Amino acid sequence: MAEHLFILNLCCQDRPGLVASVTTELAAIEANIAESAQFWDRQSDRFFMRLAFTVPEGVDHEAIDRALDSPVERFGMKTTLTDTTRRPRVIIMVSRFDHAMLHLLYQIRVGWLDAEVAAIVSNHEANRRTAELEGIPFHHLPINSDNKEAQEAALLDLVRDSGADLVVLARYMQILSEKLSNRLYGKVINIHHSFLPSFKGAKPYHQAHERGVKLIGATAHYVTADLDEGPIIEQETERVSHALSPQDLIASGRDIESRVLARAVKLHLERRVMLNGRKTVVFD
Incomplete structure:
Protein backbone atom coordinates (compact mmCIF):
# COMPACT_ATOMS: atom_id res chain seq x y z
CA MET A 1 0.00 0.00 0.00
CA THR A 84 7.81 15.72 1.93
CA THR A 85 6.38 14.98 -1.52
CA ARG A 86 6.71 18.66 -2.34
CA ARG A 87 10.30 19.60 -3.21
CA PRO A 88 11.40 22.74 -1.34
CA ARG A 89 12.21 25.72 -3.56
CA VAL A 90 15.38 27.71 -2.90
CA ILE A 91 16.70 31.06 -4.04
CA ILE A 92 20.50 31.29 -4.05
CA MET A 93 22.05 34.73 -3.70
CA VAL A 94 25.69 35.27 -4.60
CA SER A 95 28.08 38.12 -5.36
CA ARG A 96 31.37 37.38 -7.14
CA PHE A 97 32.79 34.38 -5.27
CA ASP A 98 30.86 31.34 -6.50
CA HIS A 99 32.41 28.37 -4.66
CA ALA A 100 29.61 27.98 -2.11
CA MET A 101 26.94 28.31 -4.78
CA LEU A 102 28.62 25.77 -7.07
CA HIS A 103 28.82 23.27 -4.21
CA LEU A 104 25.10 23.70 -3.50
CA LEU A 105 24.24 23.20 -7.16
CA TYR A 106 26.36 20.05 -7.29
CA GLN A 107 24.80 18.56 -4.16
CA ILE A 108 21.35 19.22 -5.60
CA ARG A 109 22.34 17.67 -8.93
CA VAL A 110 23.54 14.43 -7.30
CA GLY A 111 20.52 14.25 -4.99
CA TRP A 112 22.18 14.80 -1.62
CA LEU A 113 20.18 18.00 -1.29
CA ASP A 114 16.53 17.50 -2.18
CA ALA A 115 15.55 20.92 -3.48
CA GLU A 116 14.74 22.90 -6.58
CA VAL A 117 16.58 26.14 -7.27
CA ALA A 118 13.90 28.67 -8.16
CA ALA A 119 16.40 31.41 -9.03
CA ILE A 120 19.95 32.64 -8.71
CA VAL A 121 20.12 36.29 -7.65
CA SER A 122 23.24 38.43 -7.79
CA ASN A 123 24.28 42.04 -7.53
CA HIS A 124 26.87 41.25 -10.26
CA GLU A 125 26.64 39.70 -13.71
CA ALA A 126 29.53 37.29 -13.07
CA ASN A 127 27.35 34.23 -12.40
CA ARG A 128 24.79 34.62 -15.16
CA ARG A 129 26.60 32.05 -17.33
CA THR A 130 26.48 29.45 -14.55
CA ALA A 131 22.74 29.97 -14.14
CA GLU A 132 22.20 29.60 -17.88
CA LEU A 133 24.20 26.37 -18.02
CA GLU A 134 22.15 24.99 -15.10
CA GLY A 135 18.86 26.11 -16.66
CA ILE A 136 18.06 28.29 -13.66
CA PRO A 137 16.49 31.77 -13.94
CA PHE A 138 19.07 34.48 -13.22
CA HIS A 139 18.12 37.82 -11.73
CA HIS A 140 20.64 40.65 -11.75
CA LEU A 141 19.68 42.97 -8.91
CA PRO A 142 22.44 45.57 -8.55
CA ILE A 143 22.40 47.47 -5.28
CA ASN A 144 23.71 50.78 -3.99
CA SER A 145 22.83 53.26 -1.27
CA ASP A 146 20.21 54.89 -3.49
CA ASN A 147 18.27 51.81 -4.63
CA LYS A 148 18.57 49.43 -1.66
CA GLU A 149 14.90 49.66 -0.71
CA ALA A 150 13.74 49.07 -4.30
CA GLN A 151 16.22 46.21 -4.76
CA GLU A 152 14.99 44.44 -1.63
CA ALA A 153 11.38 44.98 -2.66
CA ALA A 154 12.19 43.24 -5.95
CA LEU A 155 13.74 40.38 -4.01
CA LEU A 156 10.63 40.01 -1.84
CA ASP A 157 8.50 39.95 -4.97
CA LEU A 158 10.69 37.18 -6.35
CA VAL A 159 10.42 35.16 -3.14
CA ARG A 160 6.64 35.45 -3.26
CA ASP A 161 6.21 34.84 -6.98
CA SER A 162 8.59 31.86 -7.09
CA GLY A 163 7.13 30.21 -4.00
CA ALA A 164 10.60 30.01 -2.47
CA ASP A 165 10.82 28.33 0.93
CA LEU A 166 14.40 29.40 1.65
CA VAL A 167 16.87 32.09 0.62
CA VAL A 168 20.54 31.07 0.80
CA LEU A 169 23.24 33.74 0.94
CA ALA A 170 26.09 31.83 -0.69
CA ARG A 171 28.72 34.53 -0.18
CA TYR A 172 26.30 37.32 -1.03
CA MET A 173 28.37 40.23 0.18
CA GLN A 174 25.60 42.69 1.00
CA ILE A 175 23.95 43.37 4.34
CA LEU A 176 20.21 42.83 4.35
CA SER A 177 18.16 45.63 5.86
CA GLU A 178 16.44 45.27 9.22
CA LYS A 179 13.07 45.32 7.46
CA LEU A 180 13.97 42.49 5.08
CA SER A 181 15.73 40.45 7.79
CA ASN A 182 12.66 40.63 10.00
CA ARG A 183 10.28 39.87 7.13
CA LEU A 184 12.16 36.68 6.19
CA TYR A 185 13.30 35.63 9.66
CA GLY A 186 14.01 31.93 9.82
CA LYS A 187 13.97 31.65 6.03
CA VAL A 188 17.39 33.13 5.16
CA ILE A 189 20.63 31.25 5.78
CA ASN A 190 24.00 32.99 5.49
CA ILE A 191 27.51 31.55 5.39
CA HIS A 192 30.00 33.66 7.31
CA HIS A 193 33.62 32.94 6.58
CA SER A 194 34.63 32.85 10.22
CA PHE A 195 33.97 30.80 13.34
CA LEU A 196 31.45 33.14 14.98
CA PRO A 197 31.26 34.93 17.34
CA SER A 198 34.87 35.82 16.45
CA PHE A 199 35.74 38.07 13.51
CA LYS A 200 32.39 39.43 12.45
CA GLY A 201 31.88 41.70 9.47
CA ALA A 202 34.25 42.25 6.57
CA LYS A 203 37.59 40.50 5.89
CA PRO A 204 37.46 37.95 8.74
CA TYR A 205 40.43 35.99 7.36
CA HIS A 206 42.55 39.13 7.49
CA GLN A 207 41.35 39.72 11.05
CA ALA A 208 42.22 36.12 11.93
CA HIS A 209 45.67 36.47 10.37
CA GLU A 210 46.36 39.62 12.38
CA ARG A 211 45.45 37.77 15.59
CA GLY A 212 47.61 34.78 14.70
CA VAL A 213 44.83 32.24 15.15
CA LYS A 214 45.57 28.52 14.99
CA LEU A 215 42.06 27.60 13.88
CA ILE A 216 39.92 29.07 11.13
CA GLY A 217 36.34 28.16 10.42
CA ALA A 218 32.98 28.98 8.93
CA THR A 219 29.53 29.48 10.40
CA ALA A 220 26.12 29.02 8.81
CA HIS A 221 23.42 30.97 10.60
CA TYR A 222 19.98 32.45 10.15
CA VAL A 223 20.04 36.10 9.17
CA THR A 224 18.81 38.72 11.64
CA ALA A 225 18.90 42.50 11.74
CA ASP A 226 22.08 42.28 13.86
CA LEU A 227 25.04 41.59 11.58
CA ASP A 228 26.40 38.04 11.99
CA GLU A 229 24.43 37.57 15.23
CA GLY A 230 21.72 35.21 13.97
CA PRO A 231 21.03 31.75 15.46
CA ILE A 232 23.82 29.36 14.48
CA ILE A 233 22.97 26.20 12.54
CA GLU A 234 26.32 24.64 11.67
CA GLN A 235 30.05 25.30 12.13
CA GLU A 236 33.39 23.75 11.25
CA THR A 237 37.02 24.57 11.98
CA GLU A 238 40.41 23.67 10.52
CA ARG A 239 43.88 23.98 12.06
CA VAL A 240 46.22 26.45 10.36
CA SER A 241 49.83 27.54 10.71
CA HIS A 242 51.41 30.88 11.53
CA ALA A 243 53.23 30.59 8.21
CA LEU A 244 50.07 31.00 6.15
CA SER A 245 49.20 34.32 4.54
CA PRO A 246 45.70 35.81 4.53
CA GLN A 247 45.35 34.52 0.96
CA ASP A 248 46.27 31.01 2.15
CA LEU A 249 43.60 31.23 4.85
CA ILE A 250 41.05 32.37 2.28
CA ALA A 251 41.91 29.41 0.04
CA SER A 252 41.62 26.94 2.92
CA GLY A 253 38.39 28.54 4.03
CA ARG A 254 36.58 28.13 0.72
CA ASP A 255 36.17 24.39 1.17
CA ILE A 256 35.00 24.80 4.77
CA GLU A 257 32.46 27.46 3.79
CA SER A 258 31.02 25.29 1.04
CA ARG A 259 30.65 22.22 3.26
CA VAL A 260 29.18 24.07 6.22
CA LEU A 261 26.62 25.93 4.12
CA ALA A 262 25.48 22.76 2.34
CA ARG A 263 25.05 20.92 5.63
CA ALA A 264 23.07 23.80 7.12
CA VAL A 265 20.79 23.95 4.08
CA LYS A 266 20.22 20.19 4.27
CA LEU A 267 19.37 20.36 7.98
CA HIS A 268 16.91 23.19 7.32
CA LEU A 269 15.25 21.52 4.34
CA GLU A 270 14.81 18.30 6.32
CA ARG A 271 13.16 20.30 9.11
CA ARG A 272 15.87 19.34 11.58
CA VAL A 273 16.44 22.90 12.80
CA MET A 274 14.14 24.64 15.26
CA LEU A 275 14.56 28.19 16.49
CA ASN A 276 15.00 28.60 20.23
CA GLY A 277 15.38 32.29 20.94
CA ARG A 278 18.87 33.35 19.88
CA LYS A 279 19.88 29.69 19.49
CA THR A 280 18.79 26.68 17.51
CA VAL A 281 17.85 23.12 18.34
CA VAL A 282 19.37 20.88 15.66
CA PHE A 283 18.19 17.27 15.41
CA ASP A 284 20.81 15.18 13.56
Whole structure:
Protein backbone atom coordinates (compact mmCIF):
# COMPACT_ATOMS: atom_id res chain seq x y z
CA MET A 1 0.00 0.00 0.00
CA ALA A 2 1.32 3.46 -0.92
CA GLU A 3 2.47 5.58 2.01
CA HIS A 4 3.05 9.29 2.38
CA LEU A 5 5.82 10.82 4.54
CA PHE A 6 5.20 13.91 6.68
CA ILE A 7 7.39 15.76 9.17
CA LEU A 8 5.91 17.37 12.27
CA ASN A 9 7.85 19.97 14.26
CA LEU A 10 6.41 21.24 17.51
CA CYS A 11 7.40 23.28 20.51
CA CYS A 12 5.63 24.35 23.70
CA GLN A 13 6.12 24.59 27.44
CA ASP A 14 7.18 21.24 28.83
CA ARG A 15 4.38 19.27 30.49
CA PRO A 16 3.72 15.58 31.18
CA GLY A 17 1.83 13.74 28.47
CA LEU A 18 3.03 15.76 25.48
CA VAL A 19 4.50 12.91 23.47
CA ALA A 20 1.72 10.48 24.34
CA SER A 21 -0.97 12.93 23.28
CA VAL A 22 0.58 13.40 19.83
CA THR A 23 1.49 9.80 19.14
CA THR A 24 -1.94 8.57 20.28
CA GLU A 25 -3.68 10.80 17.76
CA LEU A 26 -1.27 9.77 15.01
CA ALA A 27 -1.85 6.11 15.80
CA ALA A 28 -5.58 6.69 15.45
CA ILE A 29 -5.10 7.65 11.78
CA GLU A 30 -2.75 4.65 11.29
CA ALA A 31 0.39 6.77 11.06
CA ASN A 32 3.70 4.93 11.43
CA ILE A 33 6.54 6.87 13.09
CA ALA A 34 9.80 6.60 11.16
CA GLU A 35 11.93 9.06 13.20
CA SER A 36 11.50 10.74 16.56
CA ALA A 37 13.73 13.32 18.24
CA GLN A 38 13.02 15.37 21.36
CA PHE A 39 14.76 18.05 23.43
CA TRP A 40 13.84 19.73 26.68
CA ASP A 41 15.51 23.11 27.22
CA ARG A 42 15.71 23.25 30.99
CA GLN A 43 16.54 26.97 31.07
CA SER A 44 13.43 28.06 29.20
CA ASP A 45 11.37 24.98 30.08
CA ARG A 46 10.54 24.62 26.38
CA PHE A 47 10.01 21.25 24.75
CA PHE A 48 10.95 20.60 21.11
CA MET A 49 10.08 17.57 19.02
CA ARG A 50 10.52 16.42 15.43
CA LEU A 51 8.50 13.45 14.17
CA ALA A 52 8.77 11.90 10.72
CA PHE A 53 5.89 9.54 9.99
CA THR A 54 4.08 7.85 7.15
CA VAL A 55 0.33 7.72 6.68
CA PRO A 56 -1.79 5.42 4.51
CA GLU A 57 -3.02 6.50 1.12
CA GLY A 58 -6.00 8.83 1.49
CA VAL A 59 -4.80 10.51 4.70
CA ASP A 60 -3.91 14.06 3.68
CA HIS A 61 -2.50 17.20 5.30
CA GLU A 62 -5.94 18.38 6.44
CA ALA A 63 -6.75 15.02 8.05
CA ILE A 64 -3.52 15.13 10.04
CA ASP A 65 -4.20 18.71 11.16
CA ARG A 66 -7.65 17.67 12.36
CA ALA A 67 -6.22 14.71 14.26
CA LEU A 68 -3.71 16.95 16.03
CA ASP A 69 -6.17 19.73 16.90
CA SER A 70 -6.80 18.36 20.40
CA PRO A 71 -3.15 18.10 21.65
CA VAL A 72 -2.21 21.35 19.91
CA GLU A 73 -4.97 23.23 21.73
CA ARG A 74 -4.49 21.40 25.02
CA PHE A 75 -0.73 22.09 25.28
CA GLY A 76 -0.53 25.37 23.36
CA MET A 77 1.79 23.85 20.79
CA LYS A 78 3.33 25.74 17.89
CA THR A 79 3.50 23.25 15.04
CA THR A 80 4.70 22.97 11.47
CA LEU A 81 3.58 20.05 9.31
CA THR A 82 5.62 19.40 6.16
CA ASP A 83 4.57 17.25 3.23
CA THR A 84 7.81 15.72 1.93
CA THR A 85 6.38 14.98 -1.52
CA ARG A 86 6.71 18.66 -2.34
CA ARG A 87 10.30 19.60 -3.21
CA PRO A 88 11.40 22.74 -1.34
CA ARG A 89 12.21 25.72 -3.56
CA VAL A 90 15.38 27.71 -2.90
CA ILE A 91 16.70 31.06 -4.04
CA ILE A 92 20.50 31.29 -4.05
CA MET A 93 22.05 34.73 -3.70
CA VAL A 94 25.69 35.27 -4.60
CA SER A 95 28.08 38.12 -5.36
CA ARG A 96 31.37 37.38 -7.14
CA PHE A 97 32.79 34.38 -5.27
CA ASP A 98 30.86 31.34 -6.50
CA HIS A 99 32.41 28.37 -4.66
CA ALA A 100 29.61 27.98 -2.11
CA MET A 101 26.94 28.31 -4.78
CA LEU A 102 28.62 25.77 -7.07
CA HIS A 103 28.82 23.27 -4.21
CA LEU A 104 25.10 23.70 -3.50
CA LEU A 105 24.24 23.20 -7.16
CA TYR A 106 26.36 20.05 -7.29
CA GLN A 107 24.80 18.56 -4.16
CA ILE A 108 21.35 19.22 -5.60
CA ARG A 109 22.34 17.67 -8.93
CA VAL A 110 23.54 14.43 -7.30
CA GLY A 111 20.52 14.25 -4.99
CA TRP A 112 22.18 14.80 -1.62
CA LEU A 113 20.18 18.00 -1.29
CA ASP A 114 16.53 17.50 -2.18
CA ALA A 115 15.55 20.92 -3.48
CA GLU A 116 14.74 22.90 -6.58
CA VAL A 117 16.58 26.14 -7.27
CA ALA A 118 13.90 28.67 -8.16
CA ALA A 119 16.40 31.41 -9.03
CA ILE A 120 19.95 32.64 -8.71
CA VAL A 121 20.12 36.29 -7.65
CA SER A 122 23.24 38.43 -7.79
CA ASN A 123 24.28 42.04 -7.53
CA HIS A 124 26.87 41.25 -10.26
CA GLU A 125 26.64 39.70 -13.71
CA ALA A 126 29.53 37.29 -13.07
CA ASN A 127 27.35 34.23 -12.40
CA ARG A 128 24.79 34.62 -15.16
CA ARG A 129 26.60 32.05 -17.33
CA THR A 130 26.48 29.45 -14.55
CA ALA A 131 22.74 29.97 -14.14
CA GLU A 132 22.20 29.60 -17.88
CA LEU A 133 24.20 26.37 -18.02
CA GLU A 134 22.15 24.99 -15.10
CA GLY A 135 18.86 26.11 -16.66
CA ILE A 136 18.06 28.29 -13.66
CA PRO A 137 16.49 31.77 -13.94
CA PHE A 138 19.07 34.48 -13.22
CA HIS A 139 18.12 37.82 -11.73
CA HIS A 140 20.64 40.65 -11.75
CA LEU A 141 19.68 42.97 -8.91
CA PRO A 142 22.44 45.57 -8.55
CA ILE A 143 22.40 47.47 -5.28
CA ASN A 144 23.71 50.78 -3.99
CA SER A 145 22.83 53.26 -1.27
CA ASP A 146 20.21 54.89 -3.49
CA ASN A 147 18.27 51.81 -4.63
CA LYS A 148 18.57 49.43 -1.66
CA GLU A 149 14.90 49.66 -0.71
CA ALA A 150 13.74 49.07 -4.30
CA GLN A 151 16.22 46.21 -4.76
CA GLU A 152 14.99 44.44 -1.63
CA ALA A 153 11.38 44.98 -2.66
CA ALA A 154 12.19 43.24 -5.95
CA LEU A 155 13.74 40.38 -4.01
CA LEU A 156 10.63 40.01 -1.84
CA ASP A 157 8.50 39.95 -4.97
CA LEU A 158 10.69 37.18 -6.35
CA VAL A 159 10.42 35.16 -3.14
CA ARG A 160 6.64 35.45 -3.26
CA ASP A 161 6.21 34.84 -6.98
CA SER A 162 8.59 31.86 -7.09
CA GLY A 163 7.13 30.21 -4.00
CA ALA A 164 10.60 30.01 -2.47
CA ASP A 165 10.82 28.33 0.93
CA LEU A 166 14.40 29.40 1.65
CA VAL A 167 16.87 32.09 0.62
CA VAL A 168 20.54 31.07 0.80
CA LEU A 169 23.24 33.74 0.94
CA ALA A 170 26.09 31.83 -0.69
CA ARG A 171 28.72 34.53 -0.18
CA TYR A 172 26.30 37.32 -1.03
CA MET A 173 28.37 40.23 0.18
CA GLN A 174 25.60 42.69 1.00
CA ILE A 175 23.95 43.37 4.34
CA LEU A 176 20.21 42.83 4.35
CA SER A 177 18.16 45.63 5.86
CA GLU A 178 16.44 45.27 9.22
CA LYS A 179 13.07 45.32 7.46
CA LEU A 180 13.97 42.49 5.08
CA SER A 181 15.73 40.45 7.79
CA ASN A 182 12.66 40.63 10.00
CA ARG A 183 10.28 39.87 7.13
CA LEU A 184 12.16 36.68 6.19
CA TYR A 185 13.30 35.63 9.66
CA GLY A 186 14.01 31.93 9.82
CA LYS A 187 13.97 31.65 6.03
CA VAL A 188 17.39 33.13 5.16
CA ILE A 189 20.63 31.25 5.78
CA ASN A 190 24.00 32.99 5.49
CA ILE A 191 27.51 31.55 5.39
CA HIS A 192 30.00 33.66 7.31
CA HIS A 193 33.62 32.94 6.58
CA SER A 194 34.63 32.85 10.22
CA PHE A 195 33.97 30.80 13.34
CA LEU A 196 31.45 33.14 14.98
CA PRO A 197 31.26 34.93 17.34
CA SER A 198 34.87 35.82 16.45
CA PHE A 199 35.74 38.07 13.51
CA LYS A 200 32.39 39.43 12.45
CA GLY A 201 31.88 41.70 9.47
CA ALA A 202 34.25 42.25 6.57
CA LYS A 203 37.59 40.50 5.89
CA PRO A 204 37.46 37.95 8.74
CA TYR A 205 40.43 35.99 7.36
CA HIS A 206 42.55 39.13 7.49
CA GLN A 207 41.35 39.72 11.05
CA ALA A 208 42.22 36.12 11.93
CA HIS A 209 45.67 36.47 10.37
CA GLU A 210 46.36 39.62 12.38
CA ARG A 211 45.45 37.77 15.59
CA GLY A 212 47.61 34.78 14.70
CA VAL A 213 44.83 32.24 15.15
CA LYS A 214 45.57 28.52 14.99
CA LEU A 215 42.06 27.60 13.88
CA ILE A 216 39.92 29.07 11.13
CA GLY A 217 36.34 28.16 10.42
CA ALA A 218 32.98 28.98 8.93
CA THR A 219 29.53 29.48 10.40
CA ALA A 220 26.12 29.02 8.81
CA HIS A 221 23.42 30.97 10.60
CA TYR A 222 19.98 32.45 10.15
CA VAL A 223 20.04 36.10 9.17
CA THR A 224 18.81 38.72 11.64
CA ALA A 225 18.90 42.50 11.74
CA ASP A 226 22.08 42.28 13.86
CA LEU A 227 25.04 41.59 11.58
CA ASP A 228 26.40 38.04 11.99
CA GLU A 229 24.43 37.57 15.23
CA GLY A 230 21.72 35.21 13.97
CA PRO A 231 21.03 31.75 15.46
CA ILE A 232 23.82 29.36 14.48
CA ILE A 233 22.97 26.20 12.54
CA GLU A 234 26.32 24.64 11.67
CA GLN A 235 30.05 25.30 12.13
CA GLU A 236 33.39 23.75 11.25
CA THR A 237 37.02 24.57 11.98
CA GLU A 238 40.41 23.67 10.52
CA ARG A 239 43.88 23.98 12.06
CA VAL A 240 46.22 26.45 10.36
CA SER A 241 49.83 27.54 10.71
CA HIS A 242 51.41 30.88 11.53
CA ALA A 243 53.23 30.59 8.21
CA LEU A 244 50.07 31.00 6.15
CA SER A 245 49.20 34.32 4.54
CA PRO A 246 45.70 35.81 4.53
CA GLN A 247 45.35 34.52 0.96
CA ASP A 248 46.27 31.01 2.15
CA LEU A 249 43.60 31.23 4.85
CA ILE A 250 41.05 32.37 2.28
CA ALA A 251 41.91 29.41 0.04
CA SER A 252 41.62 26.94 2.92
CA GLY A 253 38.39 28.54 4.03
CA ARG A 254 36.58 28.13 0.72
CA ASP A 255 36.17 24.39 1.17
CA ILE A 256 35.00 24.80 4.77
CA GLU A 257 32.46 27.46 3.79
CA SER A 258 31.02 25.29 1.04
CA ARG A 259 30.65 22.22 3.26
CA VAL A 260 29.18 24.07 6.22
CA LEU A 261 26.62 25.93 4.12
CA ALA A 262 25.48 22.76 2.34
CA ARG A 263 25.05 20.92 5.63
CA ALA A 264 23.07 23.80 7.12
CA VAL A 265 20.79 23.95 4.08
CA LYS A 266 20.22 20.19 4.27
CA LEU A 267 19.37 20.36 7.98
CA HIS A 268 16.91 23.19 7.32
CA LEU A 269 15.25 21.52 4.34
CA GLU A 270 14.81 18.30 6.32
CA ARG A 271 13.16 20.30 9.11
CA ARG A 272 15.87 19.34 11.58
CA VAL A 273 16.44 22.90 12.80
CA MET A 274 14.14 24.64 15.26
CA LEU A 275 14.56 28.19 16.49
CA ASN A 276 15.00 28.60 20.23
CA GLY A 277 15.38 32.29 20.94
CA ARG A 278 18.87 33.35 19.88
CA LYS A 279 19.88 29.69 19.49
CA THR A 280 18.79 26.68 17.51
CA VAL A 281 17.85 23.12 18.34
CA VAL A 282 19.37 20.88 15.66
CA PHE A 283 18.19 17.27 15.41
CA ASP A 284 20.81 15.18 13.56
